[in-house]
Amino acid sequence: MVIVGAGQGGLQLAESLRSEGWTGPIRLFGEEPYAPYNRPPLSKAVLCGDQSADHLTIRGPDFFAKKAIELSTGTRVTAIDRAAREVVLADGGRVAYEGLALATGSRARTLPLPGADLDGIMVLRTLDDAEALCRRMAEARAIAVVGGGFIGLEVAASARKFDREVTLIEALPRLMARAVSPAISDWYADLHTRRGVRLLLSTGVTGFAGVDGRVTGVETSAGPIAADLVIVGVGVIPDDALARACGLDCDRGVIVDDFSRTSDPTIVALGDCTARRLPDGTLRRLESVQNAVEQAKSGAARLMGKERPFTATPWFWSDQYDVKLQMAGLSAGADTSVTLGSPEEARFSLLHWRDGRFVGCDSINRPADHMAARKLLDRGTDLTAAEAADPAFDLAARARAG
Ligand SMILES: Cc1cc2nc3c(=O)[nH]c(=O)nc-3n(C[C@H](O)[C@H](O)[C@H](O)COP(=O)(O)OP(=O)(O)OC[C@H]3O[C@@H](n4cnc5c(N)ncnc54)[C@H](O)[C@@H]3O)c2cc1C
Structure with a gap:
């Protein structure tokens, strides 16, 4: 198995291949000179001086040896030869694959x-x-x-x-x-x-x-x-150049389905470089850790001939000053909202409905609301705005009740 891109998603895919039972070789190629690391702290704790860059690495060197994952850093893949089932490296070397995963991420616009x-x-x-x-x-x-x-x-x-x-x-x-x-x-x-x-x-x-x-x-x-x-900080451009050059279907990202399948059955793609059709019919890129990790799990299953669709509710977070924002679901175009908690005290959540359907929750310093909303959204619970607007409404209890 060959994985192009040693970031959040590429590493997860390698790990998931092992947990899915793949015992053959795994080669993970990354252009950056570092082992896979967490990007979210780069704009948060690292810039504030609260976290040293040495602590960003997701897995230590022992992990790669133990799992027999051959990591090549500082190594750019320059082409994919689909007919020969090989990837081409910047030094001209060629590496054969049985299954290939593209996890090339994105670049800052x-x-x-x-x-x-x-x-x-x-x-x-x-x-x-x-x-x-x-x-x-x-x-x-x-x-x-x-x-x-x-x-x-x-x-x-x-x-x-x-x-x-x-x-x-x-x-x-x-x-x-x-x-x-x-x-x-x-x-x-x-x-x-x-x-x-x-x-x-x-x-x-x-x-x-x-x-x-x-x-x-x-x-x-x-x-x-x-x-x-x-x-x-004006957004990112998906790194889908390799995919486009070898003829995979792309539209502002490598197009994948819920199983991380591309238009070639031997190739999966995941993370920031992909665009996926969501239940509302739109083709979207979700640039988040959750998306990269879940698509990687689906992609690893797919390469092993299994089906593990990624259909969980999207979620994201952002830390600004001492305020944690957590978002569950996709609330764009919402027409009705209910506030829980107190905006004045910087502890509140906004629940959102579109056409009568509960579609999302934005929480500020209320992590329990975020977790409860995710549960409800994952289950497709028909929570109504009238119910949530009742002063006695308890979101966590509602999530426990189903
Ligand atoms: C500053 C910052 C803050 C963020 N904060 C959050 C947050 O708070 N919450 C959240 O959910 N998400 C956050 N994100 C987004 C999150 O980090 C990304 O969605 C996630 O890293 C995507 O994972 P990925 O594996 O698709 O790509 P990446 O982690 O970007 O990894 C892709 C890797 O592939 C390599 N690569 C590309 N092309 C090639 C090639 N041809 N050959 C070899 N290697 C190649 C790249 O060099 C890169 O290392 C943040 C991102 C940034 C930059």
């Missing part, structure tokens, strides 16, 4: 604008990016963050911890617009403003200014913003 190549304009995707950003943040005076999604907001919160002047520029009228409801966006706008971030919503970036090759500011539709460090 950049802005093709005037001045975008100035020194001091950075993205955050890898451990190397995070270490470079930590060094730059220590020296910076004024930081501009482009993008009010999870990464941009987590970076802004980390930068405020070091008392840096932070301006966050978002093109849309609200924060995290693709993932959370307007009420949660507003709550976060207030939180960041209170913590000293200057928020510019509905503001487009048109270019970057610099002196002697170093960035000095961001040009925006609201005027120029001075900054000696700019972090661009």
Whole structure:
């Protein structure tokens, strides 16, 4: 079995192949010079200085030896020869496969604008990016963050911890617009403003200014913003180049089904590089640890000729300052919401319905609500808004009851 991409999903697939009973060789190829590591702390504890980068590794060297997983770091796969069932390595070497998994992840999107190549304009995707950003943040005076999604907001919160002047520029009228409801966006706008971030919503970036090759500011539709460090957090591009080049079906990612199958029966794909049709009929990329891990489990089963569909409710989390946001389900387009708890005390959840169906829950510092909502959503329970709006309603008890 050959796995391309030694990240969160690639490692899980290797582990799952062993637990599914595969006793043959497993080769795991990763382009980065590191063993698989956790990315979520890169924009959170690592940037804040609360966690050292040495503690990100998911499994130690003993694990790979014990499970007989041959990990090759610093090794890029450059092509897939489907006819010969071989992958081609950057040094020209060829490795035969019986089953192949693509877990190539995604790359940070950049802005093709005037001045975008100035020194001091950075993205955050890898451990190397995070270490470079930590060094730059220590020296910076004024930081501009482009993008009010999870990464941009987590970076802004980390930068405020070091008392840096932070301006966050978002093109849309609200924060995290693709993932959370307007009420949660507003709550976060207030939180960041209170913590000293200057928020510019509905503001487009048109270019970057610099002196002697170093960035000095961001040009925006609201005027120029001075900054000696700019972090661009405007989403990711799926790394589906290998798949496209060998003729697999792709549409903004390698297209897979609930079993992680691609259009070639010997190849599965998983994680950030994939797009999957969800129950609402939309083809979506879900860029999350849960998605990579669950698709990897399904993919490993598939390579062993078994069926283990990934149909669990999507979930995600984000840590900003001392606030934990957890999201269960996909609540975009919700038409009815019920609040549990207290937004003023920063402990509340919003439950969401669309066309009378319970579709999601956004929780702020209420992890028990998040767990209960996931259970209900997984079971497809017909919880109604009227029931949840009753002052005596207990979400955890409802989840226990089924
Ligand atoms: C800063 C940051 C914060 C995040 N925070 C959260 C969070 O709070 N919660 C959450 O759920 N998710 C979070 N995520 C997203 C999560 O980390 C990803 O969804 C997850 O890592 C996806 O796993 P993956 O295996 O698909 O890709 P990755 O973990 O990105 O691994 C892909 C690997 O494949 C390698 N590769 C690519 N092409 C090749 C090739 N041709 N040959 C060899 N190797 C190759 C890449 O170098 C990379 O190492 C965060 C991501 C980032 C960057």
